[in-house]
Amino acid sequence: xxxxxxxxxxxxxxxxxxxxxxxxxxxxxxxxxxxxxxxxxxxxxxxxxxxxxxxxxxxxxxxxxxxxxxxxxxxxxxxxxxxxxxxxxxxxxxxxxxxxxxxxxxxxxxxxxxxxxxxxxxxxxxxxxxxxxxxxxxxxxxxxxxxxxxxxxxxxxxxxxxxxxxxxxxxxxxxxxxxxxxxxxxxxxxxxxxxxxxxxxxxxxxxxxxxxxxxxxxxx
Numbered sequence: 115x116x117x118x119x120x121x122x123x124x125x126x127x128x129x130x131x132x133x134x135x136x137x138x139x140x141x142x143x144x145x146x147x148x149x150x151x152x153x154x155x156x157x158x159x160x161x162x163x164x165x166x167x168x169x170x171x172x173x174x175x176x177x178x179x180x181x182x183x184x185x186x187x188x189x190x191x192x193x194x195x196x197x198x199x200x201x202x203x204x205x206x207x208x209x210x211x212x213x214x215x216x217x218x219x220x221x222x223x224x225x226x227x228x229x230x231x232x233x234x235x236x237x238x239x240x241x242x243x244x245x246x247x248x249x250x251x252x253x254x255x256x257x258x259x260x261x262x263x264x265x266x267x268x269x270x271x272x273x274x275x276x277x278x279x280x281x282x283x284x285x286x287x288x289x290x291x292x293x294x295x296x297x298x299x300x301x302x303x304x305x306x307x308x309x310x311x312x313x314x315x316x317x318x319x320x321x322x323x324x325x326x327x328x329x330x331x332x333x334x
Contacts, residue, residue: 128171139166139178142181146181146185147203148184157177206227212259215285216327217324218264234250235251262288264281264284268280278313286319289323292327298329
């Protein structure tokens with residue numbers, strides 16, 4: 115009599131692989147901060163399914179490949195995640211850098227911004243903050259700006275481009291005031307009337323004044 119041996123290890127291994135890939139897809143989705151509708155549309159475009167649980171291992175690998183193209187990186191021990199990319203997150207990042215230029219904070223890095231967001235919002239990553247939490251973060255950053263002389267009050271009716279220019283002009287004014295307060299007033303064209311300055315010129319001036327503020331802070 116021939117004994118027939120049934121090997122059930124292959125199906126179990128395949129099921130485990132799919133489980134691991136499914137978990138990575140969910141991690142990747144959170145890491146890149148993709149909105150629900152965009153995520154569903156991505157799944158349909160790549161796999162034809164609207165839910166990852168309906169995908170096989172090959173389809174899940176395709177989804178992960180697309181996530182990697184969008185900035186997600188995963189490894190056996192370390193995952194490097196793309197920074198939060200929502201409009202509110204980008205605004206928070208821009209404000210964070212401007213606060214550094216003003217001398218209101220000492221670390222302009224993404225890691226420091228994430229740490230600040232974690233304290234303010236009690237979420238591990240800005241990627242996971244919802245819109246309401248994002249606006250709370252912006253308000254917290256505005257409060258720091260106001261305390262350091264950078265006025266954030268701009269009427270809502272002001273067009274977006276002009277609003278940006280107004281805030282950058284006020285940033286330069288706050289930087290000049292800070293330098294004067296520490297006995298290192300700026301002179302010359304950079305301290306001149308800025309009425310006809312473009313946004314780009316204001317950004318350049320803010321970067322230069324940031325260097326002067328750091329130099330003044332480092333002086334004994």
